[in-house]
Amino acid sequence: MLIFDQSTPGCVNAAQSPVERKAVTAIPEKFRRKAPPRLPEVSELETVRHYTRLSQKNFSIDTHFYPLGSCTMKYNPRGCNTLAMLPGYLQRHPLGPEQLGQGFLACMFELQEILKDVTGMKAVSLSPMAGAQGEFAGVAMIRAYHDANGDTGRTEILVPDAAHGTNPATATMCGYKVKEIPTNREGDVDLEALKQVVGPQTAGIMLTNPSTLGVFERKIKTIAEIVHGAGGLLYYDGANLNAILGKVKPGDMGFDVIHMNLHKTFSTPHGGGGPGAGPVGVNQRLIPFLPVPYVGFDGERYHWLAEKDCPQTIGRLSAFMGNAGVLLRAYVYARLIGREGMHRIAEYSTLNANYLMIKLAQAGFDLALPGRRATHEFIITLKRQAKELGVNAMDYAKRLLDYGFHAPTTYFPLIVPECLLIEPTETESKQVLDAFAEALVKINQEAKENPELLKGAPYSLPVRRLDDVKAARELDIAWQPEH
Amino acid sequence: MSNIPEDLYYTKTHEWVKQDADGTVTVGITDHAQHLLGDMVFIELPDPGSEFNTGDDCAVVESVKAASDVYCPVSGEIIETNVALVETPEVVNQDPYGDGWLFRLKPNDEGEVEDLLDAETYRELAEEESH
Numbered sequence: 001m002l003i004f005d006q007s008t009p010g011c012v013n014a015a016q017s018p019v020e021r022k023a024v025t026a027i028p029e030k031f032r033r034k035a036p037p038r039l040p041e042v043s044e045l046e047t048v049r050h051y052t053r054l055s056q057k058n059f060s061i062d063t064h065f066y067p068l069g070s071c072t073m074k075y076n077p078r079g080c081n082t083l084a085m086l087p088g089y090l091q092r093h094p095l096g097p098e099q100l101g102q103g104f105l106a107c108m109f110e111l112q113e114i115l116k117d118v119t120g121m122k123a124v125s126l127s128p129m130a131g132a133q134g135e136f137a138g139v140a141m142i143r144a145y146h147d148a149n150g151d152t153g154r155t156e157i158l159v160p161d162a163a164h165g166t167n168p169a170t171a172t173m174c175g176y177k178v179k180e181i182p183t184n185r186e187g188d189v190d191l192e193a194l195k196q197v198v199g200p201q202t203a204g205i206m207l208t209n210p211s212t213l214g215v216f217e218r219k220i221k222t223i224a225e226i227v228h229g230a231g232g233l234l235y236y237d238g239a240n241l242n243a244i245l246g247k248v249k250p251g252d253m254g255f256d257v258i259h260m261n262l263h264k265t266f267s268t269p270h271g272g273g274g275p276g277a278g279p280v281g282v283n284q285r286l287i288p289f290l291p292v293p294y295v296g297f298d299g300e301r302y303h304w305l306a307e308k309d310c311p312q313t314i315g316r317l318s319a320f321m322g323n324a325g326v327l328l329r330a331y332v333y334a335r336l337i338g339r340e341g342m343h344r345i346a347e348y349s350t351l352n353a354n355y356l357m358i359k360l361a362q363a364g365f366d367l368a369l370p371g372r373r374a375t376h377e378f379i380i381t382l383k384r385q386a387k388e389l390g391v392n393a394m395d396y397a398k399r400l401l402d403y404g405f406h407a408p409t410t411y412f413p414l415i416v417p418e419c420l421l422i423e424p425t426e427t428e429s430k431q432v433l434d435a436f437a438e439a440l441v442k443i444n445q446e447a448k449e450n451p452e453l454l455k456g457a458p459y460s461l462p463v464r465r466l467d468d469v470k471a472a473r474e475l476d477i478a479w480q481p482e483h
Numbered sequence: 484m485s486n487i488p489e490d491l492y493y494t495k496t497h498e499w500v501k502q503d504a505d506g507t508v509t510v511g512i513t514d515h516a517q518h519l520l521g522d523m524v525f526i527e528l529p530d531p532g533s534e535f536n537t538g539d540d541c542a543v544v545e546s547v548k549a550a551s552d553v554y555c556p557v558s559g560e561i562i563e564t565n566v567a568l569v570e571t572p573e574v575v576n577q578d579p580y581g582d583g584w585l586f587r588l589k590p591n592d593e594g595e596v597e598d599l600l601d602a603e604t605y606r607e608l609a610e611e612e613s614h
Binding site: 472 | 524545547549550551572
C-alpha cells in the first residue's frame, strides 16, 4: 500500500522530463541540502496511478451510504468547496493586515453571528481547530470562570455514562475529576443519581442533547436547575446538533457554553484527522473567557479581538484563528441554506432516522429504546442474534460492506450491548434507506441460515477481515519500508 | 451463562474480590465483564504503594471495543500488580479468575469486603443485564 513499495532506483519517465537539469544557483550554497531527500523513485504516471487506486479503495460519502452514528456523514455540497477556494481566500496570508482582509473577516464575523443565532448563545469564537479542542476550550472557560470568582473548591465535572469518550477526557485534561451519572431505562439522565452527586464541588456537567442514545433529554430544564442551583455550569456537546438545528436552541435549554462540530452539522469535510473546526459559543457570563482571536465589528471595520481586548481570555489554541478553509465552507453552507432553511436540516434528518428505525423494527430488529421517538439517529441491538445465533454486531457491520454500505457505528454507546448506532442524515433518499434496510434484512436471514458466512465477511473488499487485536497491539504505521 | 465462582465477592461494576489468608485481597474482572468487553489489547495497572478509595478508578482494561476503568472495590493500598498482563492481556479473557488477576490490595477496613455482593446477588445482576 505504500508508494515506497513501488520505488525502483533511478526510475524516471525520461520522455517527459527536461533533457538537461539546470544547476541550482539562486539558493546560496550553505542553504542547499547535501543529501537527496528520501523520496520514492517512481514516475509521475506511477504516482498518479498509485493514489488513484488508493482513492478507489476508499469507502466514502461520495461513493457509499455512510450511516455512521454520531458522526453526521452528510453530503458536502460542492458549491461550498468552489466558493471557499476562490483565489482571494486561498492567497490571503494569515499575517496580512486587517484592512486587506476585510472580506474574509466579514465572512468570519457573519459566521459567528449565524452560529450565535441558531444556538441561542451570546458570543462565538471560531478558533478551536476541531471538536475535541472546542470541548477543551469550553471546559477551560468553565474553569476560568470559577477561578475568576475565587470559587476554587469546584473539582468535579459530571458526565453521563452515555457520553462520548472525549467528554471525560476533556474534563481530565482540564484538571477535573470525572463523576459518571447513570442513564435510566428510558434513555434519560437518572435525576436521582444526579442529585446525589451534585454539590459545592461540582464545576459543571457535560451533556449531549440529543444524547448518543439518539433520544432528546426530556428533563433538560430540571437538570439545568439542579446543576445551576449548586453553582455549576452546563456544557453542551454539539455532536448531535444536527437533530435540533433551527428547532431548539441550546441557549434556551440553559446551557452556558457549547461547542459545535462544523464538519458534522455545517457540512465541512470529515478529514481523517485532517483540518476540522469546533467553534465555541457562550452565554453572557463566559464572554470574557472566550479563546482569541475572534472577529469584532465596530460598525465600519472588522478587526481581530485579541489578548489586549480580552484580558481574561483562556488564550490561543493555535498559531492563527482556526482552519480558515473549513470555516469558509461552513459559512457558505449556512448562507446557502439560510436562516429560514436551517430547521429543515433537523426535520429531514429526524424524519430519515425515524423512517429507517420503524422499517427495521417492522422487519424484526430490536430497538434499544422501543418506546422512544428517534432524533437524527437510533440504535438497534443484536443481543438476541448474538445469543441465539452466535453472530455479533461486528459480523453484521462487516457483512454490510459486502452489500455496498459503510457500517453504522458499532459498540457505541457502551451501555447498549451488541449495538449498531445508525444515523442516515438528511441527505439520503428514501430509495437508499430502503436498500439499506433490505440489506440488513438479508443479513439477518444469512445469520440464521449460515452464520459462518457473516463471521468471514467482508469478501468483496480489497482488504478482508482484519485481526483487530493484532492491529491494536502491533501498530503498523510506517511511512516507508524499514530498510 | 458466564462463570461466577461461589467463593468470591463481587461489585456492581464487575470486579471480583478474593480474600487471601494474609488479610489482603486479590482483584480482577469477572468472566461476564471480559465476555462483554471482548478481546483485550492493553491493560494499565496501578503503581504498587498507591492508595485508593472505594469506587476510585484504579486500572484500565482496553479491548477491541472499548477502554474501561476498573474501580477499586474496597479502599486500601496496592501491594502487588500482575505485571505479566502488560505483555499478555489476553490472559484476562482466558482465565479471568486465575492468572488474569489484576492487583492485590491491603484493605483499610476488612469489614468493607464483607459488604460486597455475594455470588448469588452478582449472578442476578449479570443475568438481568444480559436480558
